[in-house]
Amino acid sequence: MSTPATPLAGDFVSLLQRSQMALPRMELGGDGPAITQATTVFAFRFAEGILMAGDRRATAGNIIVTDAVEKVVEIDDSSLLAIAGVPATAFEMARVLQTSFEYYRRSQLQPLSLPAKVRALARLLRENMPLALQGVGIVVPLFAGVDHTVSPAQPRIYFYDPLGAQFQAVNYAASGSGSGTIRSILAFQERHGSPKPVEMTLPEAVRFALRLLMTAAEFDSATGGVNPEAQLFATLKILRATGVETVTEEQQSAALAGTDHD
Template identity: 65%
Template sequence: MSELPNIPGDFLSLLANQRLTPLKLESLESAPVETQATTVFALQFDGGVLMAGDRRATAGNNIVTETVDKVLEVDAISLLGIAGVPATAFEMARVLQSSFEYYRRSQLQQLSLSAKVRSLARLLRENMPMTMQGVGVVTPIFAGLEGARGARSSQPQIYFYDPLGAQFHAVSYAASGSGSNTIRSILSYQQRFGNPRPDTMEMKRAVQFALRLLNIAAEFDSATGGVNPETNHHATIKILDENGVKSVTPEQQAECYNL
């Protein structure tokens, strides 16, 4: 951190000036069983990007909680879906939230989408020692709208990462976490052969589709929590369209679930 140049509008530079270091975690030989967050995914639908996640966190065989929010609003036009170790992932989300808002307020303009995508890659790279030790692994997905002045695209875009920080642009969908293989398979099939394809679904149909995807992932992966409005088990679902981020409330989810 102390080697960072002092870049105007850069929150990590501000922290370095104040001698504050985020994400400085130390691992122990006798590290406890780490808590893991599980399944998140994002897909393009007719009205923008939908990002969803189950709400279960596990540590080994234990279910730690069923109320984690893994889809986070980083700013008014960016979403982050976290999979991996929540301690690190939530700290990354907090750093990103502070960074993007700090830049927007101090520089009086939005950070470009490319810079936001790279900011997350940079945090993942800084977390590499923890990743290589097998603790603190985070594999997030990111969705954002280009907010920089003079931007060419007003369509929200989806990105996914590997644990070392490589970033990839997803054309139609991305998924991460232990239930993601199931979800990716279904999304791949549905996007190629489905009718309707996810990218042509209207919002309510896309929400229903997302809830069903989570339930199917939960069938095959014990670390993914299912969805059932009758027992008050909901997902976290957020929509990113050209106007910014909106949350899909539990009531709206229940309505879509029973379409």
């Protein structure tokens, strides 16, 4: 109670530092064990908002560690993070962001703005630079948030480089080892397809996203893909101006089978 306020009001990282609980900084060198990696994630704009998707596979070298990773994380009710890279670092970043955004909202009695959220992730990436440069803690995330400065509020997509540079995507972004395939298909669909991604309804967008992952998995062994017969689906989340919704495995199954309703 008598302790001074955080140097930057509402900043949770400052609170951690003041409480001497700052995140440990690792210095690594030499050859280490194969690092677990998470791939492939993407986001695109559709008629109702933004769909953010990720396969469920994590690999370490040529080993499949698991096919049950959740790479699309709800940070708060108006932000999503998609993780590509080293999960150990990426999930910690997600946890810091979740706590930071809620801490700011509760302590300052107003939500953090979208530009501040985008920069908060950039700051974490910059702080992770030593590990990224050594190639053991690299994270290349995607971020989606709602811009409340325009009317009506609009969801937006951002992508980053490993050092923290942030870029706003117009209609889509992808990251991870399978992202080349995904970006190519998205570019083709946007230019020549019908419907274009931005015109798709929710069931169309879900089906399209699942097929994107299936195709990426054809060319990239680190991408888990989707296999309805094995009950293997993706993580799909929708960001609308009104909030976040998770697309369940039942909904994904129905979308692939064409038994959903457009």
